[in-house]
Every structure is written in C-alpha cells, then in structure tokens.
Amino acid sequence: MSFGNLITLNNGVKMPQIGLGTWQSNPGEVERAVEEALNTGYRHIDAAIGVSNFTIEHLEKLAAVSDVIPAVNQIEAHPLLQQDELMSYCAKKNIHSNFQQIKLDDAAIATISALSKTEGRMRYNTPMVYEPRWDINVFGEDVEKSASRAVW
Numbered sequence: 001m002s003f004g005n006l007i008t009l010n011n012g013v014k015m016p017q018i019g020l021g022t023w024q025s026n027p028g029e030v031e032r033a034v035e036e037a038l039n040t041g042y043r044h045i046d047a048a049i050g051v052s053n054f055t056i057e058h059l060e061k062l063a064a065v066s067d068v069i070p071a072v073n074q075i076e077a078h079p080l081l082q083q084d085e086l087m088s089y090c091a092k093k094n095i096h097s098n099f100q101q102i103k104l105d106d107a108a109i110a111t112i113s114a115l116s117k118t119e120g121r122m123r124y125n126t127p128m129v130y131e132p133r134w135d136i137n138v139f140g141e142d143v144e145k146s147a148s149r150a151v152w
C-alpha cells in the first residue's frame with residue numbers, strides 16, 4: 001500500500017505511490033486480489049496513464065511520431081535487470097518509472113547492485129519465452145534474435 005503517499009505525474013494527475021501488481025496472477029485470481037486490495041486500502045492497481053516496458057528507443061520513436069509523452073513507464077526492474085540508464089532517461093523526460101520511490105540505504109544499494117555482477121543480467125518479461133511463444137523481438141535480447149517479427 002502507498003500509505004497516502006502520492007506521485008504527481010507529468011499531466012498533473014496524482015497517483016498512489018505503490019500499487020498492486022497482477023502480472024503473474026493465475027486465471028481467476030485477479031478479481032479476488034483486486035477486491036481484497038481495495039478492501040484493505042489500495043487505490044492503484046497495475047500501471048495507469050502510461051506504457052509498459054518501453055525502452056529508450058521505444059520512447060524516442062513514440063515522441064518522434066506523436067506529441068505523446070507517457071506519464072508512466074511501468075518497467076521490469078529487479079536486482080538482475082536494474083535498468084539504471086532507462087530509469088535515468090525517464091526521470092529526465094519527467095516520465096515516472098515504478099521504482100523511483102524505493103528508499104534504501106547505501107549498504108542495501110551496494111548489495112543489490114552487486115547481484116547483477118555475480119548472477120548475470122536477466123529479463124523475465126520476454127514474449128519469446130512465453131508459453132505459447134510469441135514470435136516477436138521486443139527488447140533486442142539475445143533470446144529474441146531468431147524472431148521473424150520486431151516491434152520497431
């Protein structure tokens with residue numbers, strides 16, 4: 001829960017800082033999860049007013065062909081896929097990314113940052129590895145190189 005903490009987006013809309021994610025929920029679980037979340041005080045379910053997993057290239061191409069600047073880019077980011085460059089880019093463009101609000105001390109940041117060096121980089125949200133498999137290159141990851149289609 002966001003405990004009343006709000007983020008003001010680039011379009012002036014205020015959004016709760018932390019919300020309920022439903023991405024890996026099994027069929028039939030989302031409705032119960034959302035109902036329970038609302039009952040306990042959540043007011044932000046998944047992402048709002050934005051895009052999901054857009055790379056810098058995706059965001060630049062969107063800006064080049066339209067006057068749309070997303071308010072939010074909900075991205076996959078974790079110790080094995082830290083995406084510092086993308087989060088920095090989003091911050092410079094006033095695009096909120098979902099992990100800007102996390103507060104950690106220097107020791108915790110160092111520990112988490114070291115994980116990608118020892119464990120390697122890993123993106124979990126890649127359509128080429130979904131079941132059923134999607135024959136599309138979205139992020140330019142090695143596992144997507146054999147796709148016959150590409151987003152851009």
